[in-house]
Amino acid sequence: MSEDLLDGGCEGAAGLAVYGADAVDAEAPASARAALLAEDVPARLTQKDPTLWGTEAQAEAAVRLGWVDTFRRSRELLPQLAELKAELADLDHVVLAGMGGSSLAPEVITRTLGRSLTVLDTTDPGQVRSAIADRLDRTVVVVASKSGSTVETDSHRRAYWQAFLDSGLTEAEAGRRFVVVTDPGSPLADTAAEMGAFVVLADPEVGGRYSALTAFGLVPSALAGVEVAELLDQAEELFDALGGDRDNPGLALGAALGAAATNGRDKVALIPDGTGIDGLGDWAEQLIAESTGKNGVGILPVVIEDPSSPGATGPDVLTLTYGGGLPAGAVPGGGIRPQVAVNGPLGAHFLAWEYATAVAGVVLGIDPFNQPNVTESKENTNRLLGTGLPVEAPTFVDDGVEGYWFPGGSQQEAPLPGDLAGALRLLLDGLADGGYLAVMAYLDRFADAKAGQVRPGLAAASGRPVTFGWGPRFLHSTGQYHKGGPQLGSFLQITGDVAEDLAVPGKPYSFAQLQAAQAAGDRQALAERGRAVLRLHLPDRAAGVPHVLDAVRGLRS
Structure with a gap:
């Protein structure tokens, strides 16, 4: 076990262990955990107290705390x-x-x-x-x-x-x-x-x-x-520990997430350690992003492929690994040195992460149960399905890939990019301190699966946190954070032509029309916030995805 994790200790119950959380809390100017205990938050949360998140959130919390038991x-x-x-x-x-x-x-x-x-x-x-x-x-x-x-x-x-x-x-x-x-x-x-x-x-x-x-x-x-x-x-075995001041892994995790976010580490890298929990990062991404990303604050979850993938560390990143139970003497992390590691049975993971996210909401002073910005892209989609898609001319065409540049932030005065590599470089160069890049792929996540390789490539080239989401599913998760969280994001949207459309029975639109309207509605919502958006459209997906990947690899040379 690393020195950092030994310093941070281990807190566990019902087979679920959280390593390193106390060290993260101790680095903050003021202890988030001490403040939570002073307000008796663990006991109040297990008793479903809706006043924990303030008067404005009370009505919502009163009908949204059933998950506790x-x-x-x-x-x-x-x-x-x-x-x-x-x-x-x-x-x-x-x-x-x-x-x-x-x-x-x-x-x-x-x-x-x-x-x-x-x-x-x-x-x-x-x-x-x-x-x-x-x-x-x-x-x-x-x-x-x-x-x-x-x-x-x-x-x-x-x-x-x-x-x-x-x-x-x-x-x-x-x-x-x-x-x-x-x-x-x-x-x-x-x-x-x-x-x-x-x-x-x-x-x-x-x-x-x-x-x-x-x-x-x-x-x-x-x-x-x-x-x-x-x-x-597994969840029931954990429950009794969640009301306590010590030996409470949910409290340890929630305090660490909140303390890190208030101390400059407002992104959390979610990394599987290879010990048997498969895909938890995608679930936790939605839970954390949609719960905390609002009112200009929030924690950005960054799902990392494996411990060797780029983008897992950084001055504003909390490096966190997760997995199943560890044998005695095993080192958490799966080959990377995390600041926090969470290991245990899946049912306990679910309850602990839900509890921790609610606790982080207390620390951040936000309502973790509403999602005020999710409807914006939905409303844009419905409007575009009725009025038709906006007419947009490509800013450039590079070997069949069409690029559409919507400048924002520091790129407002920059010359328009003339090719794919230049557009990607302009997007990365515009990332501010504390900023992040979100890749949003409105493609087939199985047939076009290789598109996901752009995330680690862009993370390696930029040295900044890079997220990846398949559209439209990310609209129901990080989409809330993109619009309601800190306005520090830049966005790469990837769309593609459809070889064979499919009707939506009983509706005046097809799946391709719905997909295109969702993509257009979302980039419209982002551009209206002054965020930089680069849309890459692939008339030929089979040829376009490799071309984009080649351009991303070229950014590092």
Whole structure:
């Protein structure tokens, strides 16, 4: 174990250990942990005190603290899940149509526990088409939306319904292929009844990003073959520790996140250490970014591929590794020296991170349960679907890649870039002290997966934190931080032509039109804030992605 981690000590309970947190707290001008204990925050939080985040947040918090002990109420779902699994035993291909909090936790659960789950959280017509073409005769679709009005999820439901009918199923047979997870009284519950779908109602006092241990996390995971009761057991074992002043890993983690952010480390690198927890960073990214990024403050999570990837360290970065349990004498970090390491069972991870994020909200003085800026891009999308996309002329064309430059910040007076390499360099050079670059790819995250390699390349070239998100799923996570957090971001948006479109049944637009409107609406929201946005459009995705990657590699030479 490194000297830093020994100095920071270890705090653990129920198999979950947090290393190094005390050292991070001690570096701050004033101890965040001491301030939290002075206000009796641990006990008040486990008692669901809605006054912890101030008077303006009280009404919201009063109906959003069910996550604290939702693991108890979720046990009531277990018999229903067993019956549902038996009823649908002939359908062994589980597709989850959901966005953000409705999809990220089940993806972590099934990846970590080695179960197969197709997650559909895109409007890319190629990705949707591929999902529908995969084992349709053995498919059950879990449609998950807390509000019941999520446009992406509604579009997926419509596309699968039409596909089932086109395959020769009756409406009754098609209805049996759907399991709807939503809040009581949502419009989706009514739609499900009309379809003849199975319905599982979620805990209404838990917000989407805190819903890992509710029906949103458990239903698709159980159908995929996960023994979800174990996750509830792991969370329950941790719960008693969360009200205490010591031996409280949730408090240690939350205090460290808050202390770091108030002491200049307002980005947190989330790095898997290779010990068996797969994809937790993507889930924690949404939880932290959407909960803390508002009112001009926030913590920016930066998901790092592995301990050797660039962008995991920096003067404004808290380096954090996560993973499963460690054997005695093992060194946390998986090959990197973290400032904080979190290790333990997955169910305990979920509850601890939710608790820690709420605690960080206390330290930062923000409401961790609202998302005031998420609707902005949605409203822009709806408007553009009605009026048509804006007419934009390329700033440059480089070997088939079209570049559109929207200057902002220090780049306002810079000459327009004439090629891809120059545009990327201009974008990086404009990053301010404390700034970050967000890459937003409105592509197929499987067929165009290599596009993700731009993140480590740009991080190595810039020496600054670089995030990567697949559109539109990031709109339900870091999209809140981009608009509501510190206005220090620069943005690289990657779009591509669609080889074969797909209609959204019953709607006047297609998936390609919806995807294009989402991308245009989001870059409009960012440009209106004076942020620099570079859009790279790939008329030929297969040729365009390698060309962009070559240009990124050239930035380091």
